[in-house]
Amino acid sequence: MTRRPARCVLAADVGGTKTALALARAEGAWPGIVSEHVYSSQDHPSLEAVIAEFLSRADARAHARDIAAACACIAGPVERDRATTTNLDWTIDADSLAARFGIAAVELMNDFAAVAVGIGRLEADDLETLQTGRALEHGARAVIGAGTGLGVALMSWTGGDYAVHASEGGHADFAPVDELQDGLLQYLRREHGRVSYERVLSGAGLASIFEYLSTREAPSGEIREALKNAEDAAAVVSTFGLERRDPVAVRALDLFATVYGAFAGNVALTVLARGGIYIAGGIAPKIAGKLKDGTLVRAFTSKGRFSALLSTFPVKLVMNPKVGLYGALHLARRLAQPTVHPARRRGAR
Template structure:
């Protein structure tokens, strides 16, 4: 049995798999609210402790309801390997999480839970492994493209709570993910309107990264920029945003065409998202494809498919034709990071490289 985990600032997903060489569904999976725990170890104790079996009613003596027949304790789960994708940099199999007061150490976990092999990965690195196992029905195609016959690189970009980026290079036998913190690179405006957005954000932040724009909070920031410059916010939407989750309320109003300001925010968000995905494709020369993952793109799939994203993706001057040949797909499976971590754990258990 192997253990896989996807560790985020909001939630931690854990799953057990009986995985050898082919993808399988988890034997058991649970989700935990990360902030409710002091450490990953506390969650692992709860997840890995076998539940006590129920006592049959007929085994309890009617005259002594308080006593139960002795039963041997359940056998603990025996793990051969574990892998965790973590929202934060991983250095020497150790990570200080970005949005939690946790320090996660692979060797300490291995010792405490008697797991022979424990590997920590950056969360986007785990997602990168996961896309190699996706089925065709788990992606939405934005651009079919025309990749070369000889294998080239893949790229991954994922907007959610933050913005993650990654590259998968072909080593002659398989794709190898490379961890990256490219989402924190400088935001580069592409037109006068985006220059105004940058000026607006620079009034709030010393450093304006792509993550400040391409994330849940980033969509809200774009909305506030439009609100403060165009003064076109309806009162009903302002109240919904104040009471709910801002990015979700903006997305809903924009997708339903209920407010011009929300539609404009989605237009700008999708355009910048496409532009940065195209930037990543050029930097990696990812001719085999670009995958758009994270929590936002699936929720905005209607917007992602209307042409705004791809227009910005290919708007690279003399390289427009090249960018048009690159396949672009949206990852619809929200457990892709967990899937990737499971594939690495399975490979560790088998003492063979991950695919």
């Protein structure tokens, strides 16, 4: 007699550059992952195409017909079970996913809302402390993170757990704080017109900072040569900056970390994040050495009359790149439970 595979859930973390997928057991020990893989988003026409390719893998195929629920976190706003990605030409619809793959319960959510949920599933060594502060029990929290774009989510205590609030705060207007940043705003405005924080705090933003600083000081021939055929200019700039192989790259990382800290401070003041602010996203772990040298925290607390207050807010660096996927996985497992409200379930197989 052939034994039927245990029920599983599907989680997807959809970003402008990469899409991570995981199949995990619907119940039992966390996280219970039976198959996972990361795909290039740009190489696929839709999320459905990525999921279909994933479920055809040998280690996923046996579970493809036993998916009880799915959750996809999307880099962009979600409205009425539909989402259009901000930095990717995909439109994602929960009903279409349910019908295509025969999944009874499907939910879409903002990617940084999923990161906020996922933080609760991390181990202590997945976090680095940038500022200890004095955390207020059940105080509001905020999560930000730069990658392909700039994500933001907020968390408020409801009496039994934290409620997560999605945000598009990364698209707020960039606010320079000194002459160097004034020049950066003018430089970016010539190319983009309106300049949001995401134009600065992202992979493309780091490359733009380097280009701007290169108009003020000539970079080395070594980095110019490395950038000629580079697919990821930000990775080149960060490598040269961290290794101190080019003075312009060093200053680019310094300016990036400064603006990152100032933006984190703005968000922390907006929600009074006495429970802590978490720096996540794809870039942070890669430049952790720079973010931990005090540059970010100095900018975070540089808020005039409110500097003393901000010095009491804990600031944590999220080092685990799977935090968004973990958030989606946690929510998918909740969706798979029979107590979930029927309105959140679609037609059963």
